Amino acid sequence: MTVDREADSRPVVAGEIVIVLLLSLGQSAVYAVVSLIAxxxxxxxLSQQAAVLNQSQSPRPYLDLTYQLLGIFFALIPVALALYLLARDRLQPRRTLGLTAQRPGFDLGWGTLLAACIGIPGLLLVYVARLLGISADIVPAALQPVWWAIPVLILSAIENAVLEEVIVVGYLITRLRGLGRSPAVIVACSAVLRGSYHLYQGFGAFVGNAVMGVVFALFFMKTKRVMPLIVAHTILDTAAFVGYTLVPHSWLSWL
Structure with a gap:
Protein backbone atom coordinates (compact mmCIF):
# COMPACT_ATOMS: atom_id res chain seq x y z
CA MET A 1 0.00 0.00 0.00
CA THR A 2 1.42 3.37 -1.05
CA VAL A 3 1.21 6.42 1.16
CA ASP A 4 0.51 9.87 -0.27
CA ARG A 5 3.04 11.80 1.82
CA GLU A 6 2.04 15.12 0.26
CA ALA A 7 -1.63 14.58 1.14
CA ASP A 8 -0.65 13.55 4.68
CA SER A 9 1.40 16.71 5.14
CA ARG A 10 -1.38 19.11 4.11
CA PRO A 11 -3.22 19.15 7.46
CA VAL A 12 0.12 19.72 9.19
CA VAL A 13 0.96 22.67 6.93
CA ALA A 14 -2.55 24.10 7.31
CA GLY A 15 -2.22 23.85 11.08
CA GLU A 16 1.18 25.49 10.90
CA ILE A 17 -0.27 28.43 8.96
CA VAL A 18 -2.99 28.91 11.57
CA ILE A 19 -0.46 28.85 14.43
CA VAL A 20 1.94 31.30 12.76
CA LEU A 21 -0.89 33.71 11.96
CA LEU A 22 -2.42 33.48 15.44
CA LEU A 23 1.00 34.33 16.89
CA SER A 24 1.31 37.36 14.62
CA LEU A 25 -1.02 39.21 12.27
CA GLY A 26 -3.98 36.88 12.62
CA GLN A 27 -4.01 37.80 16.30
CA SER A 28 -3.84 41.47 15.30
CA ALA A 29 -6.81 40.94 12.98
CA VAL A 30 -8.93 39.52 15.82
CA TYR A 31 -8.09 42.45 18.08
CA ALA A 32 -8.76 44.88 15.21
CA VAL A 33 -12.26 43.45 14.70
CA VAL A 34 -12.98 43.76 18.43
CA SER A 35 -11.62 47.33 18.41
CA LEU A 36 -13.84 48.24 15.47
CA ILE A 37 -16.92 46.79 17.18
CA ALA A 38 -16.05 48.78 20.30
CA LEU A 46 -16.55 56.55 13.98
CA SER A 47 -15.07 59.70 12.42
CA GLN A 48 -15.03 61.36 15.86
CA GLN A 49 -12.90 58.61 17.39
CA ALA A 50 -9.15 58.12 17.13
CA ALA A 51 -6.91 55.22 16.16
CA VAL A 52 -3.52 55.93 17.69
CA LEU A 53 -0.35 54.20 16.51
CA ASN A 54 3.11 54.27 18.14
CA GLN A 55 1.96 55.46 21.54
CA SER A 56 4.19 56.14 24.52
CA GLN A 57 4.26 53.25 26.99
CA SER A 58 5.52 55.15 30.01
CA PRO A 59 5.88 58.80 31.12
CA ARG A 60 9.50 57.96 32.02
CA PRO A 61 11.43 58.52 28.75
CA TYR A 62 14.06 55.78 29.05
CA LEU A 63 11.57 53.23 30.34
CA ASP A 64 9.38 54.19 27.39
CA LEU A 65 12.35 53.65 25.05
CA THR A 66 12.92 50.22 26.59
CA TYR A 67 9.29 49.23 26.03
CA GLN A 68 9.39 50.51 22.43
CA LEU A 69 12.53 48.53 21.56
CA LEU A 70 11.27 45.38 23.26
CA GLY A 71 7.99 45.68 21.37
CA ILE A 72 9.81 45.96 18.04
CA PHE A 73 12.08 43.01 18.88
CA PHE A 74 9.34 40.61 19.99
CA ALA A 75 7.08 41.60 17.08
CA LEU A 76 9.69 40.13 14.74
CA ILE A 77 9.88 36.72 16.45
CA PRO A 78 7.03 35.30 14.27
CA VAL A 79 9.13 36.24 11.22
CA ALA A 80 12.01 34.17 12.57
CA LEU A 81 9.57 31.32 13.22
CA ALA A 82 8.14 31.46 9.69
CA LEU A 83 11.62 31.46 8.13
CA TYR A 84 12.69 28.60 10.38
CA LEU A 85 9.67 26.50 9.39
CA LEU A 86 10.34 27.07 5.69
CA ALA A 87 14.02 26.22 6.18
CA ARG A 88 13.06 23.08 8.08
CA ASP A 89 11.16 21.94 4.99
CA ARG A 90 14.23 22.70 2.83
CA LEU A 91 12.50 25.55 0.99
CA GLN A 92 15.52 27.89 1.26
CA PRO A 93 13.49 30.88 2.53
CA ARG A 94 15.97 33.59 1.57
CA ARG A 95 15.91 32.48 -2.06
CA THR A 96 12.25 31.39 -2.12
CA LEU A 97 11.04 34.70 -0.68
CA GLY A 98 13.63 36.87 -2.41
CA LEU A 99 15.13 38.05 0.89
CA THR A 100 18.57 38.64 -0.57
CA ALA A 101 20.62 41.72 -1.37
CA GLN A 102 21.57 40.48 -4.84
CA ARG A 103 19.37 42.97 -6.73
CA PRO A 104 19.55 46.28 -4.83
CA GLY A 105 18.68 48.43 -7.83
CA PHE A 106 15.60 46.36 -8.60
CA ASP A 107 14.50 46.31 -4.97
CA LEU A 108 14.97 50.04 -4.35
CA GLY A 109 13.56 51.10 -7.72
CA TRP A 110 10.43 48.99 -7.58
CA GLY A 111 10.02 49.64 -3.86
CA THR A 112 10.03 53.40 -4.41
CA LEU A 113 7.65 53.12 -7.36
CA LEU A 114 5.24 50.91 -5.42
CA ALA A 115 5.34 53.34 -2.48
CA ALA A 116 4.40 56.22 -4.75
CA CYS A 117 1.65 54.26 -6.51
CA ILE A 118 0.15 53.11 -3.19
CA GLY A 119 0.84 56.18 -1.05
CA ILE A 120 -0.62 58.94 -3.22
CA PRO A 121 -4.00 57.25 -3.87
CA GLY A 122 -3.92 56.16 -0.22
CA LEU A 123 -3.95 59.77 0.97
CA LEU A 124 -6.96 60.44 -1.24
CA LEU A 125 -8.73 57.35 0.15
CA VAL A 126 -8.07 58.54 3.72
CA TYR A 127 -9.60 61.91 2.87
CA VAL A 128 -12.68 60.37 1.24
CA ALA A 129 -13.13 57.85 4.06
CA ARG A 130 -13.07 60.66 6.62
CA LEU A 131 -15.65 62.62 4.60
CA LEU A 132 -17.91 59.55 4.47
CA GLY A 133 -17.48 58.93 8.20
CA ILE A 134 -16.20 55.36 7.74
CA SER A 135 -12.73 55.98 9.14
CA ALA A 136 -11.45 56.93 12.55
CA ASP A 137 -9.08 59.85 13.04
CA ILE A 138 -5.73 58.15 12.43
CA VAL A 139 -2.85 59.39 14.60
CA PRO A 140 0.30 57.76 13.15
CA ALA A 141 2.59 58.70 16.04
CA ALA A 142 2.08 59.84 19.62
CA LEU A 143 5.49 59.53 21.22
CA GLN A 144 6.92 62.01 23.69
CA PRO A 145 9.10 64.81 22.23
CA VAL A 146 12.37 63.02 23.02
CA TRP A 147 15.61 62.65 21.06
CA TRP A 148 14.98 58.98 20.27
CA ALA A 149 11.45 59.43 18.90
CA ILE A 150 12.40 59.64 15.20
CA PRO A 151 14.85 56.68 15.26
CA VAL A 152 12.25 54.55 17.05
CA LEU A 153 9.56 55.53 14.54
CA ILE A 154 11.87 54.51 11.68
CA LEU A 155 12.60 51.20 13.41
CA SER A 156 8.86 50.71 13.89
CA ALA A 157 8.30 51.32 10.18
CA ILE A 158 10.95 48.74 9.30
CA GLU A 159 9.47 46.27 11.78
CA ASN A 160 5.98 46.68 10.30
CA ALA A 161 7.35 46.21 6.80
CA VAL A 162 9.36 43.09 7.58
CA LEU A 163 6.61 41.49 9.67
CA GLU A 164 3.78 42.12 7.25
CA GLU A 165 5.55 41.42 3.96
CA VAL A 166 7.37 38.30 5.12
CA ILE A 167 4.33 36.78 6.87
CA VAL A 168 1.35 38.01 4.81
CA VAL A 169 3.07 37.83 1.42
CA GLY A 170 6.18 35.66 1.38
CA TYR A 171 5.32 32.98 3.92
CA LEU A 172 1.56 32.78 3.41
CA ILE A 173 1.71 32.71 -0.38
CA THR A 174 4.50 30.11 -0.36
CA ARG A 175 2.54 27.85 1.97
CA LEU A 176 -0.77 28.26 0.13
CA ARG A 177 0.96 27.47 -3.15
CA GLY A 178 2.33 24.32 -1.55
CA LEU A 179 -1.22 23.37 -0.59
CA GLY A 180 -2.26 23.70 -4.23
CA ARG A 181 -4.55 26.69 -3.81
CA SER A 182 -5.46 28.69 -6.92
CA PRO A 183 -3.82 32.08 -7.56
CA ALA A 184 -7.16 33.85 -7.02
CA VAL A 185 -7.67 32.22 -3.62
CA ILE A 186 -4.07 32.96 -2.61
CA VAL A 187 -4.32 36.64 -3.53
CA ALA A 188 -7.70 36.95 -1.80
CA CYS A 189 -6.42 35.37 1.43
CA SER A 190 -3.36 37.62 1.55
CA ALA A 191 -5.34 40.77 0.74
CA VAL A 192 -8.21 40.12 3.15
CA LEU A 193 -5.79 39.31 5.97
CA ARG A 194 -3.89 42.55 5.34
CA GLY A 195 -7.08 44.55 5.35
CA SER A 196 -8.50 42.83 8.44
CA TYR A 197 -5.74 43.76 10.87
CA HIS A 198 -6.22 47.42 9.89
CA LEU A 199 -9.94 47.39 10.74
CA TYR A 200 -9.31 49.21 14.03
CA GLN A 201 -8.78 52.29 11.83
CA GLY A 202 -12.16 51.90 10.14
CA PHE A 203 -13.62 50.50 6.93
CA GLY A 204 -11.61 52.84 4.70
CA ALA A 205 -8.37 51.37 6.04
CA PHE A 206 -9.66 47.85 5.36
CA VAL A 207 -10.42 48.67 1.72
CA GLY A 208 -7.19 50.58 1.13
CA ASN A 209 -4.98 47.91 2.67
CA ALA A 210 -6.86 45.09 0.93
CA VAL A 211 -6.20 46.77 -2.42
CA MET A 212 -2.56 47.19 -1.42
CA GLY A 213 -2.56 43.50 -0.53
CA VAL A 214 -3.77 42.53 -3.99
CA VAL A 215 -1.03 44.61 -5.65
CA PHE A 216 1.71 43.28 -3.36
CA ALA A 217 0.59 39.66 -3.67
CA LEU A 218 0.51 39.82 -7.47
CA PHE A 219 3.92 41.51 -7.50
CA PHE A 220 5.45 38.77 -5.35
CA MET A 221 3.88 35.99 -7.39
CA LYS A 222 5.32 37.57 -10.53
CA THR A 223 8.82 38.47 -9.28
CA LYS A 224 9.35 36.03 -6.38
CA ARG A 225 10.94 38.88 -4.39
CA VAL A 226 9.63 40.28 -1.13
CA MET A 227 12.45 42.84 -0.71
CA PRO A 228 10.84 45.53 -2.93
CA LEU A 229 7.67 45.18 -0.85
CA ILE A 230 9.64 45.68 2.37
CA VAL A 231 11.25 48.77 0.85
CA ALA A 232 7.88 50.16 -0.27
CA HIS A 233 6.21 49.49 3.07
CA THR A 234 9.12 51.02 4.98
CA ILE A 235 8.92 54.18 2.88
CA LEU A 236 5.15 54.46 3.39
CA ASP A 237 5.25 53.97 7.15
CA THR A 238 8.31 56.15 7.66
CA ALA A 239 6.66 58.98 5.73
CA ALA A 240 3.48 58.60 7.80
CA PHE A 241 5.12 58.24 11.22
CA VAL A 242 7.96 60.72 10.87
CA GLY A 243 5.98 63.13 8.69
CA TYR A 244 3.18 63.30 11.24
CA THR A 245 5.72 63.98 13.99
CA LEU A 246 7.68 66.68 12.16
CA VAL A 247 5.03 68.48 10.09
CA PRO A 248 2.90 71.01 12.00
CA HIS A 249 -0.47 69.39 12.65
CA SER A 250 -2.28 72.46 11.37
CA TRP A 251 -0.91 71.60 7.93
CA LEU A 252 -2.59 68.18 8.17
CA SER A 253 -5.98 69.47 9.27
CA TRP A 254 -7.43 68.82 5.80
CA LEU A 255 -7.19 65.09 6.58
Whole structure:
Protein backbone atom coordinates (compact mmCIF):
# COMPACT_ATOMS: atom_id res chain seq x y z
CA MET A 1 0.00 0.00 0.00
CA THR A 2 1.42 3.37 -1.05
CA VAL A 3 1.21 6.42 1.16
CA ASP A 4 0.51 9.87 -0.27
CA ARG A 5 3.04 11.80 1.82
CA GLU A 6 2.04 15.12 0.26
CA ALA A 7 -1.63 14.58 1.14
CA ASP A 8 -0.65 13.55 4.68
CA SER A 9 1.40 16.71 5.14
CA ARG A 10 -1.38 19.11 4.11
CA PRO A 11 -3.22 19.15 7.46
CA VAL A 12 0.12 19.72 9.19
CA VAL A 13 0.96 22.67 6.93
CA ALA A 14 -2.55 24.10 7.31
CA GLY A 15 -2.22 23.85 11.08
CA GLU A 16 1.18 25.49 10.90
CA ILE A 17 -0.27 28.43 8.96
CA VAL A 18 -2.99 28.91 11.57
CA ILE A 19 -0.46 28.85 14.43
CA VAL A 20 1.94 31.30 12.76
CA LEU A 21 -0.89 33.71 11.96
CA LEU A 22 -2.42 33.48 15.44
CA LEU A 23 1.00 34.33 16.89
CA SER A 24 1.31 37.36 14.62
CA LEU A 25 -1.02 39.21 12.27
CA GLY A 26 -3.98 36.88 12.62
CA GLN A 27 -4.01 37.80 16.30
CA SER A 28 -3.84 41.47 15.30
CA ALA A 29 -6.81 40.94 12.98
CA VAL A 30 -8.93 39.52 15.82
CA TYR A 31 -8.09 42.45 18.08
CA ALA A 32 -8.76 44.88 15.21
CA VAL A 33 -12.26 43.45 14.70
CA VAL A 34 -12.98 43.76 18.43
CA SER A 35 -11.62 47.33 18.41
CA LEU A 36 -13.84 48.24 15.47
CA ILE A 37 -16.92 46.79 17.18
CA ALA A 38 -16.05 48.78 20.30
CA UNK A 39 -15.79 51.98 18.25
CA UNK A 40 -19.07 51.33 16.43
CA UNK A 41 -20.91 50.75 19.70
CA UNK A 42 -19.31 53.64 21.59
CA UNK A 43 -22.25 55.96 21.04
CA UNK A 44 -20.51 58.47 18.79
CA UNK A 45 -19.60 58.49 15.08
CA LEU A 46 -16.55 56.55 13.98
CA SER A 47 -15.07 59.70 12.42
CA GLN A 48 -15.03 61.36 15.86
CA GLN A 49 -12.90 58.61 17.39
CA ALA A 50 -9.15 58.12 17.13
CA ALA A 51 -6.91 55.22 16.16
CA VAL A 52 -3.52 55.93 17.69
CA LEU A 53 -0.35 54.20 16.51
CA ASN A 54 3.11 54.27 18.14
CA GLN A 55 1.96 55.46 21.54
CA SER A 56 4.19 56.14 24.52
CA GLN A 57 4.26 53.25 26.99
CA SER A 58 5.52 55.15 30.01
CA PRO A 59 5.88 58.80 31.12
CA ARG A 60 9.50 57.96 32.02
CA PRO A 61 11.43 58.52 28.75
CA TYR A 62 14.06 55.78 29.05
CA LEU A 63 11.57 53.23 30.34
CA ASP A 64 9.38 54.19 27.39
CA LEU A 65 12.35 53.65 25.05
CA THR A 66 12.92 50.22 26.59
CA TYR A 67 9.29 49.23 26.03
CA GLN A 68 9.39 50.51 22.43
CA LEU A 69 12.53 48.53 21.56
CA LEU A 70 11.27 45.38 23.26
CA GLY A 71 7.99 45.68 21.37
CA ILE A 72 9.81 45.96 18.04
CA PHE A 73 12.08 43.01 18.88
CA PHE A 74 9.34 40.61 19.99
CA ALA A 75 7.08 41.60 17.08
CA LEU A 76 9.69 40.13 14.74
CA ILE A 77 9.88 36.72 16.45
CA PRO A 78 7.03 35.30 14.27
CA VAL A 79 9.13 36.24 11.22
CA ALA A 80 12.01 34.17 12.57
CA LEU A 81 9.57 31.32 13.22
CA ALA A 82 8.14 31.46 9.69
CA LEU A 83 11.62 31.46 8.13
CA TYR A 84 12.69 28.60 10.38
CA LEU A 85 9.67 26.50 9.39
CA LEU A 86 10.34 27.07 5.69
CA ALA A 87 14.02 26.22 6.18
CA ARG A 88 13.06 23.08 8.08
CA ASP A 89 11.16 21.94 4.99
CA ARG A 90 14.23 22.70 2.83
CA LEU A 91 12.50 25.55 0.99
CA GLN A 92 15.52 27.89 1.26
CA PRO A 93 13.49 30.88 2.53
CA ARG A 94 15.97 33.59 1.57
CA ARG A 95 15.91 32.48 -2.06
CA THR A 96 12.25 31.39 -2.12
CA LEU A 97 11.04 34.70 -0.68
CA GLY A 98 13.63 36.87 -2.41
CA LEU A 99 15.13 38.05 0.89
CA THR A 100 18.57 38.64 -0.57
CA ALA A 101 20.62 41.72 -1.37
CA GLN A 102 21.57 40.48 -4.84
CA ARG A 103 19.37 42.97 -6.73
CA PRO A 104 19.55 46.28 -4.83
CA GLY A 105 18.68 48.43 -7.83
CA PHE A 106 15.60 46.36 -8.60
CA ASP A 107 14.50 46.31 -4.97
CA LEU A 108 14.97 50.04 -4.35
CA GLY A 109 13.56 51.10 -7.72
CA TRP A 110 10.43 48.99 -7.58
CA GLY A 111 10.02 49.64 -3.86
CA THR A 112 10.03 53.40 -4.41
CA LEU A 113 7.65 53.12 -7.36
CA LEU A 114 5.24 50.91 -5.42
CA ALA A 115 5.34 53.34 -2.48
CA ALA A 116 4.40 56.22 -4.75
CA CYS A 117 1.65 54.26 -6.51
CA ILE A 118 0.15 53.11 -3.19
CA GLY A 119 0.84 56.18 -1.05
CA ILE A 120 -0.62 58.94 -3.22
CA PRO A 121 -4.00 57.25 -3.87
CA GLY A 122 -3.92 56.16 -0.22
CA LEU A 123 -3.95 59.77 0.97
CA LEU A 124 -6.96 60.44 -1.24
CA LEU A 125 -8.73 57.35 0.15
CA VAL A 126 -8.07 58.54 3.72
CA TYR A 127 -9.60 61.91 2.87
CA VAL A 128 -12.68 60.37 1.24
CA ALA A 129 -13.13 57.85 4.06
CA ARG A 130 -13.07 60.66 6.62
CA LEU A 131 -15.65 62.62 4.60
CA LEU A 132 -17.91 59.55 4.47
CA GLY A 133 -17.48 58.93 8.20
CA ILE A 134 -16.20 55.36 7.74
CA SER A 135 -12.73 55.98 9.14
CA ALA A 136 -11.45 56.93 12.55
CA ASP A 137 -9.08 59.85 13.04
CA ILE A 138 -5.73 58.15 12.43
CA VAL A 139 -2.85 59.39 14.60
CA PRO A 140 0.30 57.76 13.15
CA ALA A 141 2.59 58.70 16.04
CA ALA A 142 2.08 59.84 19.62
CA LEU A 143 5.49 59.53 21.22
CA GLN A 144 6.92 62.01 23.69
CA PRO A 145 9.10 64.81 22.23
CA VAL A 146 12.37 63.02 23.02
CA TRP A 147 15.61 62.65 21.06
CA TRP A 148 14.98 58.98 20.27
CA ALA A 149 11.45 59.43 18.90
CA ILE A 150 12.40 59.64 15.20
CA PRO A 151 14.85 56.68 15.26
CA VAL A 152 12.25 54.55 17.05
CA LEU A 153 9.56 55.53 14.54
CA ILE A 154 11.87 54.51 11.68
CA LEU A 155 12.60 51.20 13.41
CA SER A 156 8.86 50.71 13.89
CA ALA A 157 8.30 51.32 10.18
CA ILE A 158 10.95 48.74 9.30
CA GLU A 159 9.47 46.27 11.78
CA ASN A 160 5.98 46.68 10.30
CA ALA A 161 7.35 46.21 6.80
CA VAL A 162 9.36 43.09 7.58
CA LEU A 163 6.61 41.49 9.67
CA GLU A 164 3.78 42.12 7.25
CA GLU A 165 5.55 41.42 3.96
CA VAL A 166 7.37 38.30 5.12
CA ILE A 167 4.33 36.78 6.87
CA VAL A 168 1.35 38.01 4.81
CA VAL A 169 3.07 37.83 1.42
CA GLY A 170 6.18 35.66 1.38
CA TYR A 171 5.32 32.98 3.92
CA LEU A 172 1.56 32.78 3.41
CA ILE A 173 1.71 32.71 -0.38
CA THR A 174 4.50 30.11 -0.36
CA ARG A 175 2.54 27.85 1.97
CA LEU A 176 -0.77 28.26 0.13
CA ARG A 177 0.96 27.47 -3.15
CA GLY A 178 2.33 24.32 -1.55
CA LEU A 179 -1.22 23.37 -0.59
CA GLY A 180 -2.26 23.70 -4.23
CA ARG A 181 -4.55 26.69 -3.81
CA SER A 182 -5.46 28.69 -6.92
CA PRO A 183 -3.82 32.08 -7.56
CA ALA A 184 -7.16 33.85 -7.02
CA VAL A 185 -7.67 32.22 -3.62
CA ILE A 186 -4.07 32.96 -2.61
CA VAL A 187 -4.32 36.64 -3.53
CA ALA A 188 -7.70 36.95 -1.80
CA CYS A 189 -6.42 35.37 1.43
CA SER A 190 -3.36 37.62 1.55
CA ALA A 191 -5.34 40.77 0.74
CA VAL A 192 -8.21 40.12 3.15
CA LEU A 193 -5.79 39.31 5.97
CA ARG A 194 -3.89 42.55 5.34
CA GLY A 195 -7.08 44.55 5.35
CA SER A 196 -8.50 42.83 8.44
CA TYR A 197 -5.74 43.76 10.87
CA HIS A 198 -6.22 47.42 9.89
CA LEU A 199 -9.94 47.39 10.74
CA TYR A 200 -9.31 49.21 14.03
CA GLN A 201 -8.78 52.29 11.83
CA GLY A 202 -12.16 51.90 10.14
CA PHE A 203 -13.62 50.50 6.93
CA GLY A 204 -11.61 52.84 4.70
CA ALA A 205 -8.37 51.37 6.04
CA PHE A 206 -9.66 47.85 5.36
CA VAL A 207 -10.42 48.67 1.72
CA GLY A 208 -7.19 50.58 1.13
CA ASN A 209 -4.98 47.91 2.67
CA ALA A 210 -6.86 45.09 0.93
CA VAL A 211 -6.20 46.77 -2.42
CA MET A 212 -2.56 47.19 -1.42
CA GLY A 213 -2.56 43.50 -0.53
CA VAL A 214 -3.77 42.53 -3.99
CA VAL A 215 -1.03 44.61 -5.65
CA PHE A 216 1.71 43.28 -3.36
CA ALA A 217 0.59 39.66 -3.67
CA LEU A 218 0.51 39.82 -7.47
CA PHE A 219 3.92 41.51 -7.50
CA PHE A 220 5.45 38.77 -5.35
CA MET A 221 3.88 35.99 -7.39
CA LYS A 222 5.32 37.57 -10.53
CA THR A 223 8.82 38.47 -9.28
CA LYS A 224 9.35 36.03 -6.38
CA ARG A 225 10.94 38.88 -4.39
CA VAL A 226 9.63 40.28 -1.13
CA MET A 227 12.45 42.84 -0.71
CA PRO A 228 10.84 45.53 -2.93
CA LEU A 229 7.67 45.18 -0.85
CA ILE A 230 9.64 45.68 2.37
CA VAL A 231 11.25 48.77 0.85
CA ALA A 232 7.88 50.16 -0.27
CA HIS A 233 6.21 49.49 3.07
CA THR A 234 9.12 51.02 4.98
CA ILE A 235 8.92 54.18 2.88
CA LEU A 236 5.15 54.46 3.39
CA ASP A 237 5.25 53.97 7.15
CA THR A 238 8.31 56.15 7.66
CA ALA A 239 6.66 58.98 5.73
CA ALA A 240 3.48 58.60 7.80
CA PHE A 241 5.12 58.24 11.22
CA VAL A 242 7.96 60.72 10.87
CA GLY A 243 5.98 63.13 8.69
CA TYR A 244 3.18 63.30 11.24
CA THR A 245 5.72 63.98 13.99
CA LEU A 246 7.68 66.68 12.16
CA VAL A 247 5.03 68.48 10.09
CA PRO A 248 2.90 71.01 12.00
CA HIS A 249 -0.47 69.39 12.65
CA SER A 250 -2.28 72.46 11.37
CA TRP A 251 -0.91 71.60 7.93
CA LEU A 252 -2.59 68.18 8.17
CA SER A 253 -5.98 69.47 9.27
CA TRP A 254 -7.43 68.82 5.80
CA LEU A 255 -7.19 65.09 6.58
Missing amino acids: KLTAGKP
